[in-house]
Every structure is written in C-alpha cells, then in structure tokens.
Amino acid sequence: MSDEPIRITRGQGGEVDVEGPVDGFAASVLQRAGFDTYPTLRGVWIRLPFDLGRTWENEHATWAAEMLTAARYSIDLDPDLHPTPPAASAPSAMRRTKAMTAQPPPSTAPRRSRR
Numbered sequence: 001m002s003d004e005p006i007r008i009t010r011g012q013g014g015e016v017d018v019e020g021p022v023d024g025f026a027a028s029v030l031q032r033a034g035f036d037t038y039p040t041l042r043g044v045w046i047r048l049p050f051d052l053g054r055t056w057e058n059e060h061a062t063w064a065a066e067m068l069t070a071a072r073y074s075i076d077l078d079p080d081l082h083p084t085p086p087a088a089s090a091p092s093a094m095r096r097t098k099a100m101t102a103q104p105p106p107s108t109a110p111r112r113s114r115r
Contacts, residue, residue, distance in 0.1 A: 018046035033064035
C-alpha cells in the first residue's frame with residue numbers, strides 16, 4: 001500500500017471520482033460499493049454512475065470509504081460526499097398502548113369434549 005491516500009471526490013460536473021493508488025483489492029471494494037471502472041489512455045477511470053441522485057452517491061461513496069478504511073487504506077473523502085445527517089426534529093418513538101403489547105389471542109376455536 002502507498003502512503004498517498006485514495007481520494008473520493010465530487011468533480012465540477014457533479015460526478016464522483018476515485019483518484020490515487022488503487023490496487024486490485026481496493027478496486028474490488030470500490031466495485032462492490034457501486035463504482036464503475038473504465039480504461040483510459042493513462043490507466044483507469046473509477047467513478048459512480050451518473051444521475052442516481054446525490055443521496056445515493058453520498059451513501060455509496062461513504063460506504064466505499066468505510067470499507068477501505070476498515071481494510072487499512074488511507075482515504076480522503078470529500079466533505080461534500082458525507083451523508084446528510086438525520087433531521088434534528090425527528091418524530092419521537094410511538095408509545096405502546098396496552099392493546100399493542102404481546103398478549104395471547106382470544107380463544108375462538110370450539111373446544112372438544114373428552115370422551
């Protein structure tokens with residue numbers, strides 16, 4: 001592995017690209033996270049598919065960064081690619097009423113008499 005980090009960035013056109021020292025294992029991790037690899041004259045171009053929405057792109061770029069970090073790669077994730085945090089005013093959890101708690105179902109089947 002190289003000391004140079006793998007950079008996951010959002011380009012000027014909105015595309016999410018990967019740059020830096022990507023070896024075979026890192027390429028397979030990126031592929032698992034949804035990145036496509038295209039051959040170019042200078043090597044390969046690794047990017048997420050276009051037009052799947054910023055939320056999807058952010059989730060997959062963050063997922064790739066987390067997997068590569070877990071594999072001990074040095075990662076530089078563009079701050080624009082971090083997932084949107086949940087709203088501060090999230091609805092509170094629904095309270096469970098007595099009717100919602102686990103109770104045995106009422107017996108509706110006729111009972112058989114003993115012979």
